[in-house]
Amino acid sequence: MSGILIRGASLVGGDRADIRIADGSIVAVGSASAESGDHVIDADGLVALPGLVDLHTHLREPGGEASETVLTGTRAAAAGGFTAVFAMANTTPVADTAGVVEQVEALGRQHGYATVRPIGAVTVGLAGQQLAELGAMASSRAQVRVFSDDGHCVADPLMMRRALEYVAAFDGVVAQHAQEPRLTEGAQMNEGPLSGELGLTGWPAAAEESIIARDVLLAEHTHSRLHVCHVSTAGSVDVVRWAKARGIQVTAEVTPHHLLLTDETARDYDARFKVNPPLRRAEDVAALRAAVADGTIDIVATDHAPHPDESKECAWSEAAFGMVGLESALSVVQHALVDTGMLDWASVARVLSTTPAHIGRLAGYDRPLSVGAPAHLTLVDPAASRTWSPGELRGRSRNTPYTGLTLPGRVVATVHGGVPTVLDGALVDAETVAAAAGTGR
Numbered sequence: 001m002s003g004i005l006i007r008g009a010s011l012v013g014g015d016r017a018d019i020r021i022a023d024g025s026i027v028a029v030g031s032a033s034a035e036s037g038d039h040v041i042d043a044d045g046l047v048a049l050p051g052l053v054d055l056h057t058h059l060r061e062p063g064g065e066a067s068e069t070v071l072t073g074t075r076a077a078a079a080g081g082f083t084a085v086f087a088m089a090n091t092t093p094v095a096d097t098a099g100v101v102e103q104v105e106a107l108g109r110q111h112g113y114a115t116v117r118p119i120g121a122v123t124v125g126l127a128g129q130q131l132a133e134l135g136a137m138a139s140s141r142a143q144v145r146v147f148s149d150d151g152h153c154v155a156d157p158l159m160m161r162r163a164l165e166y167v168a169a170f171d172g173v174v175a176q177h178a179q180e181p182r183l184t185e186g187a188q189m190n191e192g193p194l195s196g197e198l199g200l201t202g203w204p205a206a207a208e209e210s211i212i213a214r215d216v217l218l219a220e221h222t223h224s225r226l227h228v229c230h231v232s233t234a235g236s237v238d239v240v241r242w243a244k245a246r247g248i249q250v251t252a253e254v255t256p257h258h259l260l261l262t263d264e265t266a267r268d269y270d271a272r273f274k275v276n277p278p279l280r281r282a283e284d285v286a287a288l289r290a291a292v293a294d295g296t297i298d299i300v301a302t303d304h305a306p307h308p309d310e311s312k313e314c315a316w317s318e319a320a321f322g323m324v325g326l327e328s329a330l331s332v333v334q335h336a337l338v339d340t341g342m343l344d345w346a347s348v349a350r351v352l353s354t355t356p357a358h359i360g361r362l363a364g365y366d367r368p369l370s371v372g373a374p375a376h377l378t379l380v381d382p383a384a385s386r387t388w389s390p391g392e393l394r395g396r397s398r399n400t401p402y403t404g405l406t407l408p409g410r411v412v413a414t415v416h417g418g419v420p421t422v423l424d425g426a427l428v429d430a431e432t433v434a435a436a437a438g439t440g441r
């Protein structure tokens with residue numbers, strides 16, 4: 001039977017190995033020879049990572065197809081080395097019923113570029129008033145395990161307590177967008193000297209930190225799992241560190257942009273840098289990098305948030321919050337953490353694949369790149385570099401903050417369940433991927 005032979009890849013531990021894939025699984029790691037019909041990939045100089053898993057993606061479908069769809073978003077994911085994405089619930093309609101999450105999951109399966117695991121809303125319509133049908137979403141075909149009102153904070157402490165209690169029954173986790181609403185009314189950027197200078201309403205660090213502090217105590221009280229979305233301040237890191245030391249079941253993510261960019265980017269009022277939570281001070285960036293390195297922050301998640309040009313090419317105060325990130329995530333992580341000596345490739349595999357899969361209870365990622373495991377992997381050329389230009393993005397929206405920046409690393413190949421989705425740095429076409437995914441190889 002024909003498969004794929006990857007020749008001479010560097011494993012994250014440093015060894016060089018051939019990897020052979022057949023029938024959707026890894027069948028050999030070490031030295032292997034091509035069998036007839038095998039597609040051979042020369043991986044000399046390339047690092048083999050497990051397929052990347054993004055716990056925080058906005059795919060926008062249903063309802064926001066002008067910005068992104070399941071197809072365009074999973075193509076962007078594959079281009080960035082991802083083989084699975086968790087799709088946030090802030091769509092139209094909101095993913096607060098079994099019907100919507102099943103629809104999103106099925107679209108991902110049809111297209112085949114990446115596994116799509118829908119995130120269910122915590123409250124009906126993200127309105128914060130009434131719990132959504134969490135149990136029905138969990139037992140649906142979409143097998144929802146992550147619940148979030150992302151875009152909105154579950155601000156009512158009693159609602160948060162009930163959600164934490166409820167999801168524990170099926171090993172779920174509540175992923176909180178930590179933003180105290182009263183402290184951030186009209187907020188436009190990080191609160192600090194610069195927000196005063198620019199005349200923009202500030203978003204104080206305490207608005208994030210106070211919600212995280214409250215929620216870790218609720219997670220302790222309910223014996224439930226809490227996940228903190230897009231941690232952005234040094235103080236939040238301190239709260240998470242304290243909670244973990246106390247044995248509370250809390251995990252935390254940071255976005256690539258919060259690992260690289262600061263509030264100084266707001267100076268030109270270029271709305272591509274407008275995001276929630278806002279870009280913070282250089283001290284925060286340093287604390288976030290150190291927290292990934294020491295494990296206080298468990299994972300990097302993109303918060304890929306596509307928006308059409310008209311929502312970004314306007315006055316700062318009118319612009320939408322959010323930036324795309326799937327295609328650039330690995331390069332930013334290499335630049336901020338690997339090339340600075342703070343993280344090795346084995347840890348990159350942990351923060352961008354194994355641990356996000358574990359938090360989301362996604363099977364198939366716990367024994368990466370070992371014989372018998374599903375063939376989800378990405379081959380990266382760490383010696384390559386690329387100057388980012390929005391015209392080259394493969395998702396539907398162009399709102400990248402990295403235009404003109406040269407970042408290291410390039411995804412050369414991505415394989416999702418044995419199906420190549422990227423080869424020679426180019427996306428495999430949609431018909432080929434869908435047909436191969438349909439046959440399960």
Ligand SMILES: NC(=O)N[C@@H](CC(=O)O)C(=O)O
Nearest residue numbers: 058150151275276305321322
């Ligand atoms: N991050 C953002 O600035 N925007 C996200 C919502 C969110 O993640 O809070 C979006 O949906 O556009």
Ligand SMILES: [Zn+2]
Nearest residue numbers: 150151177229
């Ligand atoms: Zn959010």
Ligand SMILES: [Zn+2]
Nearest residue numbers: 088150151303
């Ligand atoms: Zn988000």
